[in-house]
Amino acid sequence: MTTPTYVLTDSWTMTRRELARWGRQPVTVVVSLVFPVMLLLMFGYLVGGGRGVSGEYLDFLVPGMLALTMAFGLEGTMVAVTQDLNKGVIDRFRSMPMTSGAVLVGRSAADMLQSALGLAVLLAVAAALGWRAQGGPAGFLGAVGLLLLFRFAMLWIGIHLALVAGKPELVQAVQILVWPVGFLSNAFAAPESMPDWLGTVVQWNPMSQTATAVRDLFGSPGGEPGHVWAAVVWPLALLAVFLPLAVRRFARLGR
Amino acid sequence: MADAAITVEDARKTYGGSGGKHGKPALDGLDLTVARGTVHGVLGPNGAGKTTLVRILATLLRPDAGRVEVAGHDVVREGYAVRLRIGLLGQHAALDEELGGRQNLELFGRLHHLGARRARARADELLERFGLSGTGHKAVKQYSGGMRRRLDLAASLITDPEVLFLDEPTTGLDPRGRAEVWDSVRSLVGGGTTVLLTTQYLEEADQLADRISVVDGGRVVADGTADELKAAIGGDRIDVVLRDAGQLGAAVALLPVPRDAVTVDTDRRLLSAPVTDRMAALAGVVRALEESGVDAEDIALRRPTLDEVFLRLTGTGDRPKEAA
Numbered sequence: 142m143t144t145p146t147y148v149l150t151d152s153w154t155m156t157r158r159e160l161a162r163w164g165r166q167p168v169t170v171v172v173s174l175v176f177p178v179m180l181l182l183m184f185g186y187l188v189g190g191g192r193g194v195s196g197e198y199l200d201f202l203v204p205g206m207l208a209l210t211m212a213f214g215l216e217g218t219m220v221a222v223t224q225d226l227n228k229g230v231i232d233r234f235r236s237m238p239m240t241s242g243a244v245l246v247g248r249s250a251a252d253m254l255q256s257a258l259g260l261a262v263l264l265a266v267a268a269a270l271g272w273r274a275q276g277g278p279a280g281f282l283g284a285v286g287l288l289l290l291f292r293f294a295m296l297w298i299g300i301h302l303a304l305v306a307g308k309p310e311l312v313q314a315v316q317i318l319v320w321p322v323g324f325l326s327n328a329f330a331a332p333e334s335m336p337d338w339l340g341t342v343v344q345w346n347p348m349s350q351t352a353t354a355v356r357d358l359f360g361s362p363g364g365e366p367g368h369v370w371a372a373v374v375w376p377l378a379l380l381a382v383f384l385p386l387a388v389r390r391f392a393r394l395g396r
Numbered sequence: 397m398a399d400a401a402i403t404v405e406d407a408r409k410t411y412g413g414s415g416g417k418h419g420k421p422a423l424d425g426l427d428l429t430v431a432r433g434t435v436h437g438v439l440g441p442n443g444a445g446k447t448t449l450v451r452i453l454a455t456l457l458r459p460d461a462g463r464v465e466v467a468g469h470d471v472v473r474e475g476y477a478v479r480l481r482i483g484l485l486g487q488h489a490a491l492d493e494e495l496g497g498r499q500n501l502e503l504f505g506r507l508h509h510l511g512a513r514r515a516r517a518r519a520d521e522l523l524e525r526f527g528l529s530g531t532g533h534k535a536v537k538q539y540s541g542g543m544r545r546r547l548d549l550a551a552s553l554i555t556d557p558e559v560l561f562l563d564e565p566t567t568g569l570d571p572r573g574r575a576e577v578w579d580s581v582r583s584l585v586g587g588g589t590t591v592l593l594t595t596q597y598l599e600e601a602d603q604l605a606d607r608i609s610v611v612d613g614g615r616v617v618a619d620g621t622a623d624e625l626k627a628a629i630g631g632d633r634i635d636v637v638l639r640d641a642g643q644l645g646a647a648v649a650l651l652p653v654p655r656d657a658v659t660v661d662t663d664r665r666l667l668s669a670p671v672t673d674r675m676a677a678l679a680g681v682v683r684a685l686e687e688s689g690v691d692a693e694d695i696a697l698r699r700p701t702l703d704e705v706f707l708r709l710t711g712t713g714d715r716p717k718e719a720a
Binding site: 147150151154155158161162165166228229232233234235236237239243394395 | 451454455456457458476479480482484486487488489490491492493494495496499503504506507508509535551552
């Protein structure tokens with residue numbers, strides 16, 4: 142029914158709405174960017190112990206933290222969508238002659254932008270600590286691409302969960318649950334160092350696939366050659382399930 | 397009706413699907429016609445189906461059955477055409493609380509495809525018109541209830557809609573906020589906009605609406621102008637206030653109506669009864685009071701209040717026979 146040009150215009154308008162919200166809440170944005178940096182330093186010093194925030198453990202930790210930051214993005218997406226749903230503003234959007242998909246596209250674009258910014262900050266801090274990517278420019282760009290692909294999958298899971306749950310109470314439950322799911326990965330330690338059963342769980346965590354592939358592309362310890370395909374297939378599989386589910390759920394809000 | 401802005405025929409909606417687990421239908425065969433350029437009040441208690449009706453009219457919710465047209469377009473099949481022509485003021489502020497007032501209006505203007513320049517100009521115009529010019533930069537979450545409602549109303553008027561829905565526009569506002577919103581609504585009328593207003597406040601419907609539909613249990617139980625509705629439940633009433641509450645019992649027998657038609661308010665020492673012939677009833681009651689030595693402080697003839705109409709129509713008591 143709508144003219145195709147409005148899809149882009151409306152999506153851009155909705156993205157700008159999010160950017161305008163950042164301008165209104167600079168502290169929230171800064172905290173969300175600083176939080177992963179805090180985790181990196183904390184784990185670097187605590188877990189890294191004698192190895193400190195340098196050398197081999199840092200090389201191992203940085204890709205893990207990058208992947209973990211992308212995974213935690215799920216929670217931010219879910220909070221934002223839940224807030225919109227419970228504030229009535231979504232009713233105004235839906236009663237206007239705009240492309241209804243723009244609500245979701247705008248959300249995705251803004252969240253991806255924020256995550257890209259988060260990656261940049263984390264990489265800059267890591268570089269300041271002396272970390273260097275060893276895989277060359279192509280490997281570096283490939284790694285960033287894989288991380289953002291993983292984030293994109295997390296984003297649509299977040300949108301879907303928000304549309305299904307819809308209640309702030311359930312957001313809290315998810316906020317707590319992302320921690321064990323994020324930590325049951327190879328972000329901080331290699332699965333080989335874990336009990337068998339745990340190592341298996343950790344190896345199957347989609348986040349671990351991304352972290353392993355990124356380590357490979359950065360030339361870091363813990364990387365496995367030829368693991369990139371898993372870091373492509375897993376997010377795509379998640380997207381194939383959750384993106385259509387979320388879109389369908391959104392379109393059926395009025396039923 | 398050819399010049400109807402809103403036509404609803406036999407609309408039905410049960411949440412969770414028809415015959416769904418929640419059982420009771422929110423709309424149970426509702427009929428409604430609103431003429432262009434008028435203000436139509438939909439009056440009913442909580443849970444009568446008012447909000448469901450507005451959500452269906454605004455294309456936010458699909459009816460299970462029935463025909464629903466707004467500005468000449470079917471809300472299910474031509475949702476986009478409807479959305480081009482309507483404005484909605486929902487029960488809860490439909491605004492981005494984090495953004496400023498001007499930012500909100502600009503956002504909605506752009507989403508109405510006004511283009512950046514016109515969206516900005518329109519935002520300024522509306523802020524001015526609703527007395528919010530000085531506060532356009534402030535975040536909406538810092539607004540007072542009345543200001544928020546006015547901004548919400550401004551947002552629903554960005555494109556001068558043909559049909560405007562106001563769902564309980566003053567619920568939760570203090571008297572001053574309510575007066576502000578009433579003034580704004582009044583200033584819209586005459587601009588040719590058709591307004592459908594839901595409310596629980598009888599006074600609000602009486603003040604703002606040309607016609608009123610009384611809704612209960614998901615259907616219209618009475619329809620007409622405020623005066624017609626008042627007339628429909630028995631025309632004029634006579635009120636008698638006594639000096640001595642002890643004489644209320646004796647005075648009831650003096651009124652020219654059956655005992656059970658008289659309402660007695662002991663605290664206010666007040667009797668009230670419907671009458672048919674105003675002057676004959678007044679003269680008769682005055683004479684009867686004098687002869688029996690019952691001391692009256694005040695006697696008055698009056699039209700029934702909408703409160704009485706409302707209670708009568710939606711209460712557990714007598715339903716009107718002409719209930720549609």
